[in-house]
Amino acid sequence: MTTKTGRNTCLVNSTPGAPLGVNVVGYGYYLPNEVITNHDLAGMVDTSDQWILERTGIRSRHRAAKEQATSDLAIAAALPALERANITPAELDTIIVATATPDSPVPAVSCVVQAGLRAHNAAAMDVGAGCSGFLFALHTAACFVRAGAAHRVLVVGAETLTRVTDYGDRRSCILFGDGAGAAVVTSPEAGAESTTPRSSDGLELLYSALGTDGEMASLIEIPAGGSRSPASEATIRDREHYLRLDGQAVFRQAVRRMAEAARDALDATGLKAGDIDWILPHQANARIVTAVAEQVGVPTERAMLDMAETGNTSAASIPITLGRARESGQLAAGQIILMLAFGAGLTWACQVWRVRE
Numbered sequence: 099m100t101t102k103t104g105r106n107t108c109l110v111n112s113t114p115g116a117p118l119g120v121n122v123v124g125y126g127y128y129l130p131n132e133v134i135t136n137h138d139l140a141g142m143v144d145t146s147d148q149w150i151l152e153r154t155g156i157r158s159r160h161r162a163a164k165e166q167a168t169s170d171l172a173i174a175a176a177l178p179a180l181e182r183a184n185i186t187p188a189e190l191d192t193i194i195v196a197t198a199t200p201d202s203p204v205p206a207v208s209c210v211v212q213a214g215l216r217a218h219n220a221a222a223m224d225v226g227a228g229c230s231g232f233l234f235a236l237h238t239a240a241c242f243v244r245a246g247a248a249h250r251v252l253v254v255g256a257e258t259l260t261r262v263t264d265y266g267d268r269r270s271c272i273l274f275g276d277g278a279g280a281a282v283v284t285s286p287e288a289g290a291e292s293t294t295p296r297s298s299d300g301l302e303l304l305y306s307a308l309g310t311d312g313e314m315a316s317l318i319e320i321p322a323g324g325s326r327s328p329a330s331e332a333t334i335r336d337r338e339h340y341l342r343l344d345g346q347a348v349f350r351q352a353v354r355r356m357a358e359a360a361r362d363a364l365d366a367t368g369l370k371a372g373d374i375d376w377i378l379p380h381q382a383n384a385r386i387v388t389a390v391a392e393q394v395g396v397p398t399e400r401a402m403l404d405m406a407e408t409g410n411t412s413a414a415s416i417p418i419t420l421g422r423a424r425e426s427g428q429l430a431a432g433q434i435i436l437m438l439a440f441g442a443g444l445t446w447a448c449q450v451w452r453v454r455e
């Protein structure tokens with residue numbers, strides 16, 4: 099059953115909690131080598147390691163090298179995801195990249211990724227939904243796969259946020275880092291057709307919903323550099339090509355929207371809070387994650403906290419956290435993972451996945 103109510107687009111099986119016929123068969127991530135610590139930032143603006151750690155849960159974040167663009171990070175994350183899925187780039191039919199920091203306005207980053215991977219048989223497009231972008235892209239891939247329009251989709255969340263971060267603004271520069279994460283999405287049939295998967299990365303989708311409130315768009319924005327206010331000497335002087343956010347308002351909205359989205363997911367799937375093994379939220383701020391878990395009624399130790407060494411990597415944060423959870427042995431067959439995202443737009447999203455046997 100596909101429903102569309104108000105500002106919410108939703109995929110859920112008519113038998114609540116049953117799989118939707120959309121699988122992830124491999125995932126991976128990439129973090130650039132260079133690290134910016136809280137102490138480094140304290141040398142640039144009036145802040146301290148203690149303030150940043152207490153208010154956000156972040157100790158350090160990664161920064162792309164000068165010669166690295168978003169597409170380079172995306173490709174570096176896609177390669178291990180494809181390898182674990184045991185799918186070659188030529189077998190992909192679709193590539194979707196979620197990003198707020200494209201290499202350039204034109205072309206889409208996904209086209210650069212398609213060329214870099216030599217994925218000649220794939221159509222490519224970008225999705226822009228801020229920090230919710232990865233789940234919006236996964237939802238799009240799920241709809242393509244369920245419609246029979248695609249069979250092997252590479253979904254990437256990739257960001258070079260440090261390129262749009264104002265290192266003169268202590269309220270925002272402490273938050274952001276660079277990175278990328280990727281997942282290969284298939285129908286169960288396409289997964290079975292391919293040669294034996296190399297990994298135990300299997301996830302099956304049980305529920306996916308997206309929401310948007312464009313009336314609150316000004317809470318997180320890059321004011322200049324687009325058609326409303328093209329880049330000029332004045333916009334650069336006024337630092338309008340950097341990301342601005344109203345931290346407190348964003349914080350409140352993030353908690354409210356993600357908690358509501360999680361409760362909607364539980365209602366639609368018939369799952370109880372006690373059935374959730376992991377909440378895997380966008381890694382914006384440790385206090386946001388804890389507040390969401392408390393409101394949903396899931397013990398906070400079951401909410402993945404992975405921003406200490408990565409910061410907020412926007413559309414990349416969920417697949418990076420997923421990859422790092424696998425590496426640290428947190429995932430086991432049969433577990434239920436509730437993914438939650440919130441970001442510029444405003445946008446939010448919720449997906450429920452089961453780890454396959």
Ligand SMILES: CC(C)(COP(=O)(O)OP(=O)(O)OC[C@H]1O[C@@H](n2cnc3c(N)ncnc32)[C@H](O)[C@@H]1OP(=O)(O)O)[C@@H](O)C(=O)NCCC(=O)NCCS
Nearest residue numbers: 144145149153229268269272345346348349382383440441
């Ligand atoms: C940005 C954020 C960490 C700020 O934390 P906060 O607890 O809301 O802090 P406030 O903005 O209320 O500021 C409190 C005080 O700390 C100060 N402050 C702000 N940033 C600071 C910093 N880096 N170091 C030291 N002091 C700082 C403020 O100036 C303010 O001082 P004042 O009371 O004298 O005016 C927090 O609001 C947040 O994480 N919001 C969500 C942002 C986000 O994730 N956005 C991405 C999209 S999902």
